Amino acid sequence: MSLGWLQLAGLLGLPLVAGIGVLARMRLPLSCARLAWLAWAWVAGLLVLGLFLYAWVLAEAPLARAPLAFGAIALALFASGLRKLKASASAPLEDTVARAPTWERWLWRASVFAILALAVSRVAASAAIPVLEGDEANYWTLRAKLLWQHGGISAGFLADSVDTELIYHPAYPFFNSLLQLWSFCWAGGIDAFAARIAIVACGPALWLALAGLLARVARPCVGAVLLWITATLPLTQSASRFAESDLLSALGMVVALDGWLRVRADRGEGWRVLALGCAFFLWSKNEGALWIAAALAGTLVAAFLPGGARFAVLRPRRAWLWALVPALFVALTAGYNAYHGFSNDLTSGDYRGKGMLALLVEQFPERTAPVLAWFAKHVWFDRDTVVVYVALLAVLVARPAWIRRRELNAPVFALLFASAGLVLVYVATPHPIPQHLETSAHRVAWTLFPVAIVLLARATEPERT
Amino acid sequence: MAVARFLPGLCWCALAAVASRGAWSELGANARLAAHAGDGADALLRGALGENYALYAALRRADPQHVWWFEERLDAASLTRFIRLRTLLYPVRVHALRDLAPDWAPPPGALGPRDRFVDHAPHAPFAARALLVEESRGDGWVVYRAPANGETR
Numbered sequence: 001m002s003l004g005w006l007q008l009a010g011l012l013g014l015p016l017v018a019g020i021g022v023l024a025r026m027r028l029p030l031s032c033a034r035l036a037w038l039a040w041a042w043v044a045g046l047l048v049l050g051l052f053l054y055a056w057v058l059a060e061a062p063l064a065r066a067p068l069a070f071g072a073i074a075l076a077l078f079a080s081g082l083r084k085l086k087a088s089a090s091a092p093l094e095d096t097v098a099r100a101p102t103w104e105r106w107l108w109r110a111s112v113f114a115i116l117a118l119a120v121s122r123v124a125a126s127a128a129i130p131v132l133e134g135d136e137a138n139y140w141t142l143r144a145k146l147l148w149q150h151g152g153i154s155a156g157f158l159a160d161s162v163d164t165e166l167i168y169h170p171a172y173p174f175f176n177s178l179l180q181l182w183s184f185c186w187a188g189g190i191d192a193f194a195a196r197i198a199i200v201a202c203g204p205a206l207w208l209a210l211a212g213l214l215a216r217v218a219r220p221c222v223g224a225v226l227l228w229i230t231a232t233l234p235l236t237q238s239a240s241r242f243a244e245s246d247l248l249s250a251l252g253m254v255v256a257l258d259g260w261l262r263v264r265a266d267r268g269e270g271w272r273v274l275a276l277g278c279a280f281f282l283w284s285k286n287e288g289a290l291w292i293a294a295a296l297a298g299t300l301v302a303a304f305l306p307g308g309a310r311f312a313v314l315r316p317r318r319a320w321l322w323a324l325v326p327a328l329f330v331a332l333t334a335g336y337n338a339y340h341g342f343s344n345d346l347t348s349g350d351y352r353g354k355g356m357l358a359l360l361v362e363q364f365p366e367r368t369a370p371v372l373a374w375f376a377k378h379v380w381f382d383r384d385t386v387v388v389y390v391a392l393l394a395v396l397v398a399r400p401a402w403i404r405r406r407e408l409n410a411p412v413f414a415l416l417f418a419s420a421g422l423v424l425v426y427v428a429t430p431h432p433i434p435q436h437l438e439t440s441a442h443r444v445a446w447t448l449f450p451v452a453i454v455l456l457a458r459a460t461e462p463e464r465t
Numbered sequence: 466m467a468v469a470r471f472l473p474g475l476c477w478c479a480l481a482a483v484a485s486r487g488a489w490s491e492l493g494a495n496a497r498l499a500a501h502a503g504d505g506a507d508a509l510l511r512g513a514l515g516e517n518y519a520l521y522a523a524l525r526r527a528d529p530q531h532v533w534w535f536e537e538r539l540d541a542a543s544l545t546r547f548i549r550l551r552t553l554l555y556p557v558r559v560h561a562l563r564d565l566a567p568d569w570a571p572p573p574g575a576l577g578p579r580d581r582f583v584d585h586a587p588h589a590p591f592a593a594r595a596l597l598v599e600e601s602r603g604d605g606w607v608v609y610r611a612p613a614n615g616e617t618r
Contacts, residue, residue, distance in 0.1 A: 002506065103474040111481055114488070121492050124499035130506075130513050130553065133545070137552040149556045165560055166551075192553060193506060221477035228484035237491065 003194045007186045010067060011194075012201055015182075018074035019045025024081025026272045032093060033273075035112070036212025036258060039205040040273065043255055043280050046179060046198065047329070048077070050283065053178040054332065060152035066185045093216065094265075096461075100220045108220030112211045115231045119204040122240040126200045129241065130192040135440075136243045141195050142167050144180035148190055158340060171342040173333045175283040176245045196243030203240035206251045207231065210450055213258045218457035226388070226453040233384050235446040245285040249447045252281025253291060257411060257451055260295075263319075264407030275322035283329040286344055287444055290421045291414075292326070298414030305409060346429060360428035367427045374437050375423055379445040388452055395459045402459055411455055418448055510553075517546050521553065529556045 003011065019041035023029075026044070030037050052070050056063070097108055131141045146167070150157035161170040179198040187194050210230070214223035230236060239247045256277025262270030282288035303309050314320065337343060347356045354362070380389045395402055396412075403412050422445060429436050501509065511518045551559050 101474075104477070107474075107478055107481060111485075114485070118488055118492055118495075121495035121499065124502065125495035128498045128502040128504075128509055130510055132513060132549045132553060138548065142552050142555060145555045166555075166558065190556075191506075193502070193509065221474075221481075225477065225480050225484050228481055228488070232485060232488050232491075 002187045002189075002191050003183075003197075008197070010071070011183060011186045011197060014067070014071050014074045015045030015049045015198065016041055017045070017078045018048045018070075019043065020085070021074070021077025021079070021081035022048055024085035025077070026276075027084065028269055028272060029085055032267075032269050033212055033258075034093065034095075035215060036209045036255075039209035039212070039251070040255060040276060042202070042205040043209075043251065043276055045074075046175075046202075047276070047279055047283070048073075049182060049198075050175050050178045053181060054174055057147050057152035057178070057181070060154055063148060063151060063181070063185050064188065066182070095215055096218060096223075097215050097220050104220045108215070108224050111224035111227055112207070115207050115211075115227055116204055118231060119207050119240060122203055122237070123197070123200045126196060126241045127193055131195050131243065132192075134242065134244065136196070139167065139169050139172060140176040140243055140245065141180055141192075143172075143174075143177035144184060144195065145190050147177060147181050148184045162342075169345065170340070171333075171337045171344045172286065173245075173283050173288075173329075174336070175329075176243060176248065180243060199243040199245075199248065200240060202247050202251045206240075206247065206254060206450070209251060209254045209258065210454070213254060213261070213454055214457055217261065217454060218461055222457055222460050226457050229388060230450055230453055233446070233449070235384075235442055235449075239443065239446060244443060246443045246447050248284035249281045249287060249291070250450050252277050252279075252284060252288075253447060254450050254454070255280060256295075257454055260411060261407050264410075271319040271322045275325040278323075278326035279329045282326050283333065286346075287447065289330075290425065291418055291447075294418035294421055295410070295414040297417045298412070299410040301413045302409035305404065307404065308409075346425065354430070356425075356428045359430060360424060363427055367433060368423075371423055371426045371433065371437065374426075374434060374441070375419075375445070378437075378442060385449065388449070388456055392452055392456050392459070395456070399459075405458075408455065408458055411451065415448060415451055415455060419445075422448075514549070517550065520546075521550055524550065524554055524557055524559060527557045527559075529558065 016038075022044040023037070023041050028037070028040065033040060049070060052073060053066065056066050056069070061069075097105055100108070131137045143161075146157050146160050147153070150160070160166055176199060180195040183194040183197050184190055207227070211223070211227060214227065217223075218226070238244075239250070254277070256274050259270050259272070259274025259277055262273060264270075278288075278292060281291060303311070379385065403409055422441070426433060426437055426441060510521065514521055547559075
């Protein structure tokens with residue numbers, strides 16, 4: 001890697017500083033999250049960095065000057081937010097760790113510390129592995145290279161983007177590639193080692209966000225075991241070392257779930273955190289559209305269950321203004337694609353001239369059983385994940401009342417709908433199966449795993465009123 | 466009494482230890498890998514690419530103004546080699562000339578940018594007939610360049 005320590009500090013530090021400034025402006029003080037707060041700052045910082053770089057490449061401004069320009073923005077955000085951060089007050093946060101026996105507190109702290117050390121070691125190890133293959137190299141890094149080579153979204157970049165001898169999927173969101181471009185800006189050129197630094201740094205952020213959430217919803221000993229199960233999954237390992245967008249998606253989903261649980265606990269900051277998480281996963285991957293559709297459907301179903309909130313779920317109406325934040329990032333991708341006439345290969349039927357719905361109907365009888373069987377074998381009943389999914393299933397079957405818990409019903413339905421939706425995507429894919437399943441379904445399904453462990457952890461706790 | 470008091474704690478700690486299986490060896494492996502991060506890009510790429518490093522080293526010095534082509538067989542190793550090098554080499558653009566089945570004559574236009582280098586007659590070998598042979602290299606590699614305007618073989 002060609003980056004020195006000072007450049008690394010700038011690459012990682014400036015987004016974090018900007019994120020702290022953004023959290024302050026969003027009235028999200030440290031006291032409302034503790035462990036997860038740093039992860040939120042990273043999420044907010046990367047979103048601001050992504051927005052800045054997107055504007056920069058659209059303007060075809062000199063990329064070598066981007067660090068300086070963003071540095072000024074980050075420092076301005078931090079300086080202006082610092083006063084607000086000190087002034088913001090937050091109600092004390094419920095925390096199961098503080099109430100736990102000593103041995104449990106130590107088990108929890110040692111586990112979180114060790115998992116963070118493992119996550120940091122994955123980031124460090126990734127700096128010795130060149131970006132060579134997979135979606136990481138062929139879509140995300142290559143797109144960042146095109147941006148660097150053409151100096152932004154120029155006519156040359158657009159021409160290369162549609163050259164299928166070079167790259168596929170011009171309709172994919174820009175977020176991942178912009179974060180890799182950020183590394184090139186610091187390295188002063190294309191760097192096959194530094195490219196993924198900002199993305200793999202989302203690994204430690206994921207554990208902070210997840211640990212912060214688990215510390216609120218479950219006993220520390222349960223949380224520690226579930227954290228270890230997640231951290232040691234082979235898929236977690238690969239997602240943490242390579243710049244696929246699945247890690248970004250998973251981090252956004254955990255932050256969004258944190259926000260949702262805060263909303264249901266009537267905490268004021270919930271909507272803002274939810275907006276932050278949704279914006280992050282929606283700009284990370286096209287799958288974000290499936291996750292948000294599943295979340296909205298889950299919320300709707302939960303609202304109309306017996307005893308549900310019905311239309312009261314839409315209150316307070318002012319809070320829905322925060323939906324404009326994720327909508328902005330969806331609009332960025334949709335606007336770019338509409339302007340240049342790009343479309344998603346799965347939904348537009350680029351390969352066979354048939355849309356996704358037509359393919360779903362056509363392929364449903366033939367493909368549903370093999371796709372379901374594949375998911376059962378490789379995702380839900382896989383040796384590494386079976387404990388969590390079977391435990392969740394057992395809770396659903398044995399304690400149906402659990403699903404009616406006010407704060408849990410919507411995420412549980414969202415998880416079920418997201419899983420079902422994922423199965424349907426592979427039933428309707430224009431690509432051959434099992435190849436398409438084997439090259440992507442593991443990774444995409446893994447995105448839901450951290451959400452599943454939070455729901456399972458919450459299920460082990462008695463209902464709070 | 467004492468055993469009963471400590472048993473839940475011991476059980477949970479044991480469970481966490483079982484769940485953390487593999488983490489410690491991974492931590493060591495990551496540390497060893499990270500220690501090599503400062504070895505320099507060339508040394509790391511040599512290790513990652515193995516026998517394909519020589520081809521990479523030759524092609525990365527190629528002129529990015531041209532599109533470069535290299536022969537490739539349709540076996541898994543060749544395909545992996547091509548995909549890895551194609552992405553890694555950018556902004557040097559390389560394409561692969563894939564072997565075609567001997568009895569298959571692709572219709573004109575079927576091969577995209579490769580099309581102009583293909584003899585579409587049945588049983589014709591898929592050969593780079595129209596290409597200017599730039600250099601031949603060892604290890605079975607032949608590297609071609611598309612002729613620029615006005616260039617002939």
